[in-house]
Amino acid sequence: MPERIDLRSDTVTLPTAAMRHAMASAEVGDDQYGEDPSVNRLQDEVAQLLGVEAALFVPSGTMANQVALRTLTRPGDDVLVPVQAHIVLHETGASSANAGVQFSEIGAGGIFTADDVRAAVKPRGHIVYPPTALLVAENTHNRAGGIVLPPDTLRAALEAARVAGLATYLDGARLLNAAVASGRTAADLAVGFELIGISLSKGLGAPAGSLLAGSRDLIATAHRYRRMLGGAMRQAGILAAAGSHALDHHVARLEVDHANARILAEELLRGDDFTIDLASVQTNIVVLQLVERRGVPDAAAFVGSCRERGVLLNAFGPRTVRAVTHLDVDADACRSAAKVMRAVADGRS
Numbered sequence: 001m002p003e004r005i006d007l008r009s010d011t012v013t014l015p016t017a018a019m020r021h022a023m024a025s026a027e028v029g030d031d032q033y034g035e036d037p038s039v040n041r042l043q044d045e046v047a048q049l050l051g052v053e054a055a056l057f058v059p060s061g062t063m064a065n066q067v068a069l070r071t072l073t074r075p076g077d078d079v080l081v082p083v084q085a086h087i088v089l090h091e092t093g094a095s096s097a098n099a100g101v102q103f104s105e106i107g108a109g110g111i112f113t114a115d116d117v118r119a120a121v122k123p124r125g126h127i128v129y130p131p132t133a134l135l136v137a138e139n140t141h142n143r144a145g146g147i148v149l150p151p152d153t154l155r156a157a158l159e160a161a162r163v164a165g166l167a168t169y170l171d172g173a174r175l176l177n178a179a180v181a182s183g184r185t186a187a188d189l190a191v192g193f194e195l196i197g198i199s200l201s202k203g204l205g206a207p208a209g210s211l212l213a214g215s216r217d218l219i220a221t222a223h224r225y226r227r228m229l230g231g232a233m234r235q236a237g238i239l240a241a242a243g244s245h246a247l248d249h250h251v252a253r254l255e256v257d258h259a260n261a262r263i264l265a266e267e268l269l270r271g272d273d274f275t276i277d278l279a280s281v282q283t284n285i286v287v288l289q290l291v292e293r294r295g296v297p298d299a300a301a302f303v304g305s306c307r308e309r310g311v312l313l314n315a316f317g318p319r320t321v322r323a324v325t326h327l328d329v330d331a332d333a334c335r336s337a338a339k340v341m342r343a344v345a346d347g348r349s
């Protein structure tokens with residue numbers, strides 16, 4: 001078995017020695033009594049980072065999304081979401097099971113405009129339409145290839161949502177990737193959203209944890225739904241300490257992951273078996289298509305053969321594959337992975 005290069009997700013990172021040290025020495029208490037100093041510190045740090053009053057530590061990004069839906073909607077409400085959103089496609093039906101909402105997908109490639117919002121809003125109090133209560137954005141947008149939402153388009157869409165009386169939620173699992181790639185602060189990217197979720201266990205490299213952030217009032221409501229969903233923890237400071245360590249040490253380096261994704265994409269494009277929209281390779285995700293040609297495998301066969309050669313990837317569609325760079329792969333690993341992927345795609349191995 002050759003050396004394993006795992007590009008399935010940025011969730012596969014292992015905690016560094018320094019992070020484990022921070023975890024082992026974390027001061028802890030019972031967070032259900034508000035007495036875990038490490039959780040309290042992390043929540044304060046993230047509220048400050050996002051320019052809001054308060055934040056709540058939750059076990060996962062999925063729970064941040066689900067608690068946000070419970071906090072901002074009622075059963076039967078309509079929620080506007082970008083196409084191929086995590087909250088629709090990757091949460092095993094949680095949004096309908098937990099919050100009882102229905103979704104309307106808007107825009108293309110993760111991006112939507114003010115016109116898209118206005119065209120999709122259903123009025124409240126109508127005898128047949130489900131009332132539209134919430135607009136969700138995803139930044140960076142995962143399935144669109146880790147793109148950063150264009151700020152002016154987003155601002156106009158948020159204004160249209162405000163005029164229509166919608167609540168707003170940012171699924172910012174990879175918001176810090178967006179911040180680093182665009183040279184803006186996370187607080188800047190969070191402006192106009194009532195609740196914001198960010199993940200510590202993606203590119204930031206912590207073993208678990210996400211935060212939901214917003215006004216003190218909304219976060220107080222979110223507390224109840226976290227508990228209702230089983231996400232209230234006790235001496236969670238051991239995990240929170242990993243998160244604080246990641247915020248201190250693993251944010252600026254996201255730039256390296258972004259450069260490595262670029263290297264991977266460019267190496268893959270040296271052959272003619274893949275199409276990749278290079279303009280979409282803005283952060284740490286590469287979404288590639290296997291061209292429709294005799295001899296070029298489909299995504300499932302491609303991913304299987306790459307795995308046998310030590311390169312781990314995820315199939316996202318019949319001919320669509322995703323590769324994600326992270327803390328535990330360097331530029332050389334990306335070049336080696338590209339070599340394997342090109343050989344597999346053109347049947348040379």
Ligand SMILES: *Cc1c(COP(=O)(O)O)cnc(C)c1O
Pocket residue numbers: 059060061062063065086087138140142171173174199201202210
């Ligand atoms: C990964 C991800 C989540 C969910 O995070 P988990 O911690 O895996 O539950 C939510 N939104 C987006 C955009 C993600 O990429």
